[in-house]
Amino acid sequence: MQASAPKSQMELTMPTPTNSSALGASEGTSASTIKLSATDLNFHYGSFQALHGISMKIYANRVTAFIGPSGCGKSTFLRTLNRLNEAVRNTRVDGTVLLDGQDIHDIEVSELRRRVGMVFQRSNPFPKSIFENVAYGLRINGMASNRARLREAVEQSLRRAALWDEVKDKLNQSAYGLSGGQQQRLCIARALAVNPEVLLLDEPCSALDPIATAKIEDLIFQLKDSCTIVIVTHNMQQAARVADFTGFFLLGRLIEFDGTTVIFKNPAKKETEDYVTGRFG
Amino acid sequence: MAATSTPLAGSGPSRSARSFIERLRSGDQVAHAITLAAAASILLLTGLLVYELFIHSSETRAKFGWSFLFTQTWDPVADEYGALPFIYGTLVSSALALLIGIPLGVGAAIFLAELAPPKISDALTFLIELLAAVPSVIYGLLGIFVLVPLLRIVEPAIRSVLGWTPLFQGPFYGVSLFSAGVVLSVMIVPFIISISREVIRAVPADQREAALALGATRWEATWDVVIPYAKSGILGSIFLALARSLGETMAVTMVIGNDPKIKASLFAPGYSIAAVIANEFTEATGDIYTSALIELGLVLFGLTIVINALARALVATGNRGGNA
C-alpha cells in the first residue's frame, strides 16, 4: 500500500512535463512552500483503476482547483489526500502522498484527518444542534478543555465561516433548520473548528444557488491566509475565480497542472484547451 | 382510459354513460368491485374482532369496571378477577427482554451494517432472519428443557453479584419472570437486528464520512453520528419487538411459572396475560370467568395496538431520513 519513493525526493522531483512551464510564476508564488505532494499515485476500486500515476504539488496558503468531466478521478484524488477512500471497501492505493514532507500513511489516521479537513458536495450536517455540529470535532479530538473554551472555539469557527451573525441566536436549534447555503457554511465551520492546515472542498457549491455560491467563494479567499485549500469543481468559472493553481483531470489521469491563468488562457495540452473552451465531448 | 373511443364532441352525460358500460363490459368495474370487497372485508373483520372482544367481555366490564385493571385478586372460585398480576408479569418480562435484547440486537445490527463485508453480512442476516421463523412453541420447548436447567446452574452466580437487590431474592425454581424475559429476549433479537440493520444501512454515506473526515474513529463515527441519524428507525424496531414480546404466548407460558402474584423478585414465578388465556381458557367454567379472560384479551389487544402504531410511525419517520 505504501510507497517506495524516499522522502528526500520530494523536494527535488520536478513536476511532470505538463506543469514544468513556469510553475506558479504567472501567479507570483515562487516563494510558496509545498504543503502536499503526491508522487505516482495509483488508485483501484476492485479491478477498476480510477487513478493513474498522479504526481502533483500543492502549495501552502494557495487555492488549488481540480477540474474535469464527471468520473475523471478528481474527487477520488481529493479523497486520497485525507485517506478517506480507505473507508470504502475493496480499494487499493499505491504511490506516495507527503504532508509537510511526512508520508500520510505514517501519520495516525485520525490525526491526519484532523490536520486535513474536508467539506462535501452535499451539505451534510449531523442531526444535532448547530453548536454541537461545530463542537463535534473539538470534542472527539479532545481539543477543548472546558465549556468556556469550547464556546469560544465554536464562535471563532462560525465567524471564520461567516455564519456567526446568522446563527448566534439559535445555536441550540437543529442544523436542519438552516438554508442550503448556511448548512454548507456550517459544514465549513465544523471542518475549521479543529484548525486544519489543509481544507479539501469537494464541489462545495454544486447544490447551491448563485448568491450562496458567491458567499462560499468569498470565504475561500479569506481562508487562504490560514489554510491551504484544495477545491474540486465542475464549474470552470469558479476555478478561474478562486484558484491560484488548476489541475485538469481526464479519465483518471492528470492531464495538465499549472497556474490557473495558464490553464485557462494558454494551456499546453490539446485536451485541456478543448475542455476549457467547451469543445470537449 | 376506455372513454377515449368516444368522440370528444359527445355531450357529458352520454359520454360517461357509454364509458361506464364499456368499462363494465371490459370487466374493470367488476374487478374493481371484487377487490374492493376483499379490501373492505379486512376492515370489517378487524372491526368484528374488536366488537367480539368488547361484547364478550361485557360481563366483567360491568361487574368490575376499571378496577379490573388495578386489582390483584384472581380467584375463579369466588369469581373475583383482577388483571394486575398479569399486566405486571407481561410488562416486566417484556422489559427484561428489551434490557437484554436491545444491546445485543443493536450491537449486531451495527456490526452487520457497518463492519462486516457485504457477503458475510448477508449470510449472517439470512441465518438471523431464519431465527424469526422458528415457531414459538419450539422456543418454549428449549426454554423448559435447556434454559431452565441452565439458569438453575448460573443462578448462584447471578445471586452472588446481584443478590443484594430485591430483584434477585427468594427461592428460584427455574420457572420465573426472569426465565420468561430471557426466552423473550432471544425471540425478539432477530426483529431488532433485521430492521435496525436496514435503517443503519440507509444512513447516507456522507454522514459517516463527515465524521471520519474530522478525525473520528470508526466507532465514534458510528455511535456519535450514524446511530443518532438512524435513531427513530432503531427505536421503531425496538417498539415492534416490544409488541411481539407483549403478545408472545407459548414460550412464555412454558417458562414463566404461571403464578398470579406480584412479587418484587424476578426469580419468583409470575404470569402473563397471554399465558393465563392460554392456560385457563378451556377450563373456564362459568360466563364470568370466560368474560374475564376475554377482557384480558382486550387489554392485550389495546396494549399491542398502541405499541405497534408507535413503532410504525417511528419506522416511517426513520425511513424519511434525517431529523434532529
Add this chain to the structure above:
Amino acid sequence: MTSLHTLRRKAVNAVMLSLTGLCTFAAAGTLVFILGYLFVHGAKDLSLDFFTKLPTPVGETGGGMANAIVGSAKLLLIAMLVGVPIGFLGGVYLAEFGGATFSFLVRYVTDLLNGVPSIVIGIFAYTLIVLPQKHFSTIAGGLALGVMMIPIAVRSTEEFLRAVPASLREGAMALGASRTKSILTVVIPAAKNGIMTGIMLNLARVAGETAPLLFTSFSNRFWSPGWEQPTAALPVMIFTYAISPYEDWHQQAWAAGFVLLMLVLSVNIIARLLLAKRKHVAR
C-alpha cells in the same frame, strides 16, 4: 490531543467493534444451537411410526403423531382457503385500484391486524364459531390461522405487484387491453412466482402457531373425521407433551419439534433463496 487521549479512543474503538461482532455471532449462533439441539434430541426418536401411528395412552411406549400431522394439514388447508383469497384480492386492490384515502385506511388496518397477538385471534375464532356451535372444531382453528394469514398475504401481494415494471402494464394497455385484462394477463403472471413464494412463507409461519389453536381446534387423541370435530395439530401436541410429566412424552415432543422445525425452516430457506433477487421480504 495527548497521545493518551488517542490511545484511549483507539482502545474504545477496538473494544466496541469487537463487542458488536460478538453480539452478531451470539445471535447467529443461537440458530445453530437450536438446530443442533433439536437434531440431537429429536431425530433419534424419529421413526416411521411417528408419521403413521396414533398417540399411545400414557405408559405405553411407541405410537406416533399421524393424526396431528394430518390435523395440521387440514388446518392449513382451511387457513389457506380463508386467508389467500381475501389477502390476494385485497393486495390487488391496493396495488392496482385503490385510491389514496381508502388505501391508506386498508393498509393501516392490515398492519394493525398483523400486530394482533395470535392468542387474541384465537379468542376471536372462539367467540365467532366455537361459542355459537358449542364445540371445538377444525374449522374454528383453520379460521383463526386464516385470519392470521391475511395481513401478510395482502402486503406481499401488493409488494410483488408493484414491483412489476409500469412499462409492461402500459405495453398491454397500449395494445388495447382493458385495465383488468392487462392485470390478469400481464401483471399477475409477471408477479406470480413472488406471490406464490409469499404464500409459502405465510403458510410456514402459521404452521407453527399454537396459541390460536388451543381453544379452537383444541386437541384430539384420535383421528378427527371431517371438519366439525376437534383435531390434533403438531404444535399443540408439542406444547401438551412438553408440559406433561411423562418422560416418553417429552421424547415425542422433541421428535415433533424436530419435524415441525425442519418443515418450517426448509420452506423458509427455499422461499428466501427464491426471493434472494428481491431485497426485502414482507414480514
